[in-house]
Structure formats: C-alpha cells, structure tokens
Amino acid sequence: MKYTEDHEWLRAEGDIVVVGITEHAAEQLGDVVFVELPEVETQVTKGDDAVVIESVKAASDIVAPVDGEIVEVNDDLADNPGLVNEDPTGKAWFFKIKVADMSQLDEYMSEDEYQDMIS
Amino acid sequence: MPMADLSRTPLYDLHLARGGKMVPFAGYEMPVQYAPGVMKEHLWTREHAGLFDVSHMGQVILRAKSGSVDDAADALETLVPVSIAALKEGRQRYALFTNDTGGILDDLMVARKNDHLLLVVNAACKTQDIAHLQANLSDTCEITPVTDRALIALQGPEAETALSRLVPGAAEMRFMDATDLAWNGTTLWVTRSGYTGEDGYEISVPEPLAVAFTEALLAMDEVEPIGLGARDSLRLEAGLCLYGNDIDTTTTPVEAALEWAIQKARREGERAGGFPGADVILGQFANGAPRRRVGLLPEGRAPMRDGTGLFAGDRKVGHVTSGAYGPSIERPMSMGYVDIEFAETGTKLEGEVRGKRMPVTVADMPFRPSTYKR
Numbered sequence: 001m002k003y004t005e006d007h008e009w010l011r012a013e014g015d016i017v018v019v020g021i022t023e024h025a026a027e028q029l030g031d032v033v034f035v036e037l038p039e040v041e042t043q044v045t046k047g048d049d050a051v052v053i054e055s056v057k058a059a060s061d062i063v064a065p066v067d068g069e070i071v072e073v074n075d076d077l078a079d080n081p082g083l084v085n086e087d088p089t090g091k092a093w094f095f096k097i098k099v100a101d102m103s104q105l106d107e108y109m110s111e112d113e114y115q116d117m118i119s
Numbered sequence: 120m121p122m123a124d125l126s127r128t129p130l131y132d133l134h135l136a137r138g139g140k141m142v143p144f145a146g147y148e149m150p151v152q153y154a155p156g157v158m159k160e161h162l163w164t165r166e167h168a169g170l171f172d173v174s175h176m177g178q179v180i181l182r183a184k185s186g187s188v189d190d191a192a193d194a195l196e197t198l199v200p201v202s203i204a205a206l207k208e209g210r211q212r213y214a215l216f217t218n219d220t221g222g223i224l225d226d227l228m229v230a231r232k233n234d235h236l237l238l239v240v241n242a243a244c245k246t247q248d249i250a251h252l253q254a255n256l257s258d259t260c261e262i263t264p265v266t267d268r269a270l271i272a273l274q275g276p277e278a279e280t281a282l283s284r285l286v287p288g289a290a291e292m293r294f295m296d297a298t299d300l301a302w303n304g305t306t307l308w309v310t311r312s313g314y315t316g317e318d319g320y321e322i323s324v325p326e327p328l329a330v331a332f333t334e335a336l337l338a339m340d341e342v343e344p345i346g347l348g349a350r351d352s353l354r355l356e357a358g359l360c361l362y363g364n365d366i367d368t369t370t371t372p373v374e375a376a377l378e379w380a381i382q383k384a385r386r387e388g389e390r391a392g393g394f395p396g397a398d399v400i401l402g403q404f405a406n407g408a409p410r411r412r413v414g415l416l417p418e419g420r421a422p423m424r425d426g427t428g429l430f431a432g433d434r435k436v437g438h439v440t441s442g443a444y445g446p447s448i449e450r451p452m453s454m455g456y457v458d459i460e461f462a463e464t465g466t467k468l469e470g471e472v473r474g475k476r477m478p479v480t481v482a483d484m485p486f487r488p489s490t491y492k493r
Contacts, residue, residue: 030348031158033444033451034420052473054422056157056348056444059473081420 002105003114004065009089010105013096017066017105020093021053021084024118029055032084037073038095044070046104051094053084066104068097128174129269129329137337137344145242147175150346157348161446164315164353168275169345170336177245178265178323181252182235185259191236194256195229200372200394202382206231211297211310213380215372216251221399222368223375224251226360230297230310237297237308239270239321241362268308269329274319274353276490277341282309282320285335289320294491303328315350316357316489355452356445358414358484364425365412365440365454371396373403374456376412410437411462414484415453415470417442417477422451423470429457430469430476436461439470445486452486453479 002010007025011018026032034054044050044064051062073095077083083092099105109117125148134141139150150172152160163169183190192203201214208231216224225244230237240248245264252262273282283290286300292311300307308323324332336342351361360366366375384390386404394400417423427439437457445452453470461468464483469476 030152031156031444034422036421052421054444056352056446059422059424078420 002108004108008065010065015099017097017099018093019095021088023088026085026088031056032081035077035081038070040070042070066099068099070095071098072096128172129326130172130333133330145175152346152348153344158446160345160349161352163343164275164345165447168273168277168281168341170342171272171345171350173272174269175242176270177240179238180235180263182261188234191260194260200381200385202384209297211295211312217394217396218368219395221371221396223366223370226362267326268323269326271322272313274313274315274317278319281339281341294493314359315353316485318490318492352443355441355443356447356487357489361441371400374408374410410456410458412456413462414482415455415479416482417451417479421472423453428471431461447487
C-alpha cells in the first residue's frame with residue numbers, strides 16, 4: 001500500500017490501482033453524507049479532481065493520484081456514504097484506475113512514512 | 120486568529136477532559152464536537168438530552184434608573200420591533216435589534232424578571248450590542264453585562280427529567296417561561312427555551328458553580344455534551360436563523376420571514392413603529408418585500424451549502440444562506456433567499472453545486488416539527 005500527502009491510500013492490483021482515503025482522513029472529515037464518484041471510462045491526469053466527499057462539516061475533493069483510466073467505481077458509496085467512516089481502507093474504496101506506468105506510484109509514501117507524517 | 124487571543128468559557132477544561140475538539144468561534148475556543156461526532160450528537164439530542172455550553176453568548180441586564188421594569192421595557196422598545204411592554208413577568212420572547220434601513224443588527228432573547236429585563240445576545244455581536252444599548256438607552260437605563268455566569272443549554276425530550284432531578288421547579292415551567300430556581304445555595308436563572316427545535320432549557324449559573332452544575336447533569340444517563348457542529352444542524356432542521364448567515368444588516372425581518380416576531384402592537388395603534396427602520400419594515404408589512412427567506416430541500420444526497428446560487432431557468436433568483444445534512448430528516452436541507460415570485464412552497468428551482476445544476480424545491484420550515492412544551 002502507498003500513501004499520498006492528500007491522505008489517499010493506493011493499492012496496486014496488477015496494472016490497476018485501487019484508491020481510497022485513510023482512517024486518519026475519514027476521522028478528520030467527520031460523518032460522510034454524500035460521495036460523488038467519477039464516470040467509468042474517464043481518462044484522468046494526476047491531480048484532477050476525481051471524487052467529491054461531503055461530510056457534516058464541509059466538501060472535500062479527492063484527486064486522481066496517477067494518470068490513467070477509471071475502470072470501476074464503488075457504487076455502494078452512493079447509497080451508503082457512511083461506509084467511508086466505517087471501513088475507509090476496506091469496503092469504502094472509491095475507484096480503480098488502469099495505469100499505463102506503474103512507476104508513478106514510486107514517489108508516494110510507505111505506511112511508515114505516512115504514519116510519521118500524520119503523527 | 121491565534122488560539123492564544125481567544126477567550127475561554129468557565130467550562131473550557133471540562134470540554135478538554137471530555138474530548139471536545141476545540142475550534143475558534145466568535146472569539147472563543149469552543150467544542151465543535153466530542154468523540155461521537157456531529158451525527159450521533161445530533162441524534163442523541165433529539166432522542167435524549169444534549170448539553171451545550173453557550174457561555175460565549177452575551178447575557179445583559181437592562182434596568183431602568185427609575186426602578187420600574189415597565190420603563191426598561193419602554194426603553195428597549197425603541198431599539199426592537201417587538202412588544203416588550205406586553206411581556207409578562209416570568210416570560211421570555213424572541214427579539215431583533217434593527218437598524219435605520221430595516222436591517223437586523225442581531226437577534227436576541229428578552230426575559231422579563233421582577234425588576235429588570237435579561238437579554239441574551241449572540242457571541243459575535245455582544246460587544247456591538249452592548250455599545251448600541253449604551254449609546255441609545257444610557258440616559259434612562261443601566262446596562263450591565265453579566266460576566267460572572269456561565270450559560271448552559273439542555274435540550275431534548277429528556278431535558279425535563281434530567282434538570283428537574285436537580286431543580287424540581289423546572290418541570291413546572293412551560294415554553295418561554297423565565298424563572299429563578301435555587302440550587303446548591305445559589306440562584307439559577309432558568310428559561311424553558313433553546314435553539315434546537317426541542318423542548319429544553321437554558322440555565323445561567325454563577326461561574327464558581329458552573330463546572331459542578333454541568334458535571335451533575337453530565338453524570339446522568341440521559342445527558343451527553345454536544346458541540347457546535349450538531350447545534351448548527353439541529354437549529355437548521357428547526358428552521359431557525361443563524362445570525363451572520365441567514366440574517367444580517369442587509370436583510371429585513373419581513374424578508375427573513377420573521378413577521379411572527381413583530382407583534383401587532385408594534386404595527387398598528389399607539390405603540391406602532393418607534394423602532395429603527397420602522398418605515399422600511401412596516402412598509403414591507405403593507406406592500407411585501409422583494410425577496411423572502413425560504414426552506415429548500417435538494418433532491419438527492421448532495422448538500423447545498425451557503426453561497427450556492429439558485430436559478431429558475433437562466434435567471435438567478437437567489438442564494439443559499441445555510442445548508443447541511445439533516446441527520447433526523449435523513450436528507451440534505453438548506454435555507455436561503457429567493458425573489459418573492461419564487462418563494463411559494465413547492466416551487467422547483469435549481470441550485471448550482473460545483474458548476475452543475477441540481478434540482479431543489481422550496482419547502483416549509485421547520486423541516487422537522489418542533490417539540491416545544493407549550
């Protein structure tokens with residue numbers, strides 16, 4: 001698992017990267033009440049806004065961490081946005097990106113480095 | 120603002136000990152939430168009893184130099200479009216300070232005690248409110264800010280059960296009563312009111328006993344501490360205005376749909392007018408206002424927050440002033456101002472959220488029926 005400074009976690013599965021937010025991020029957001037997911041087959045560039053999360057406090061954006069194509073989104077979050085608080089690193093993944101160049105993940109933090117950043 | 124410049128209420132240490140997440144609010148460090156979070160705290164208040172520290176709000180005693188509370192009422196009527204003269208001893212009423220253009224300087228509660236009026240004003244406005252009272256009423260009245268008492272709100276269906284364990288007289292009160300009750304050798308100033316749409320109380324406690332009193336309530340199974348986050352979603356479900364968002368110096372009481380706060384005695388007859396902006400406000404009573412504050416229910420789950428533009432086709436017809444998710448109604452809700460021809464309940468509009476137009480319907484407020492004990 002890799003981590004971004006924006007508190008996203010990235011899990012590589014072959015040439016697919018699964019993206020979600022960390023427990024720390026979910027805690028900071030508070031109760032999530034709405035998740036807007038991207039369309040499948042969207043081409044994204046690293047840094048593009050991909051997901052909008054609305055919590056009881058505010059709206060936040062989740063950016064695409066790598067270049068690629070959105071190949072699957074987690075439709076469960078539309079009906080049950082609270083999953084983001086219940087299981088942020090498991091059931092509440094946001095989308096899967098098909099990545100041309102997996103070396104894009106190299107710049108991101110390891111779990112230890114991420115824990116250092118938030119502590 | 121650096122936290123070092125912020126004031127603290129007498130319950131600051133208690134908030135920290137209870138895991139309150141402190142944020143700057145109106146010049147104070149206040150708990151925005153505790154460990155359970157906004158959603159659970161909101162629902163707890165609706166089902167049991169929520170305890171809120173509202174000590175940052177301004178408590179002000181207004182006493183006529185003549186000693187007559189009637190004179191204090193007459194004096195205050197020159198600043199608010201509300202009938203204070205007719206307010207009976209032991210009763211409380213919602214009021215508004217208006218300005219010369221009919222805008223709202225602040226909203227407040229006024230209680231009539233045996234020999235004075237007790238005002239509770241918003242934290243962010245209290246310095247200017249006190250200056251406003253002094254500038255206009257100091258010839259005839261003494262204006263005394265109360266700086267040695269905490270103010271606690273206890274709200275929810277189990278508030279009566281909880282508070283009357285400490286002060287049995289609380290159970291005898293009805294909505295908008297204001298009474299002094301004895302507790303532990305001191306006097307509590309109690310009103311049966313609040314800002315959540317629930318039955319409940321606001322209790323003014325002398326500072327030395329504020330922590331003990333609060334701890335005595337929090338020790339009860341019915342009572343949990345609640346932060347500002349849930350206070351905001353509770354008041355919005357109840358259709359109540361937040362000063363600075365939903366009402367301010369650019370909104371009149373008529374535009375803000377607060378006509379109910381202006382009793383007939385201030386509109387007609389010998390006590391009519393005589394408050395700042397009376398010509399504008401009474402003119403709008405007679406002829407209508409160009410826009411109106413309304414409830415708004417967005418379709419779908421995306422909240423429409425303050426600043427969201429409202430459209431009818433290509434025409435911009437208003438904007439949202441407060442918006443959030445309503446935990447009890449289980450859907451997003453907003454309030455805002457729309458041009459008067461779009462203010463009717465059921466009118467379909469669109470709100471622009473992140474560049475996209477989303478359907479929203481003008482709706483009656485409160486979004487959730489209030490449960491005051493009248």
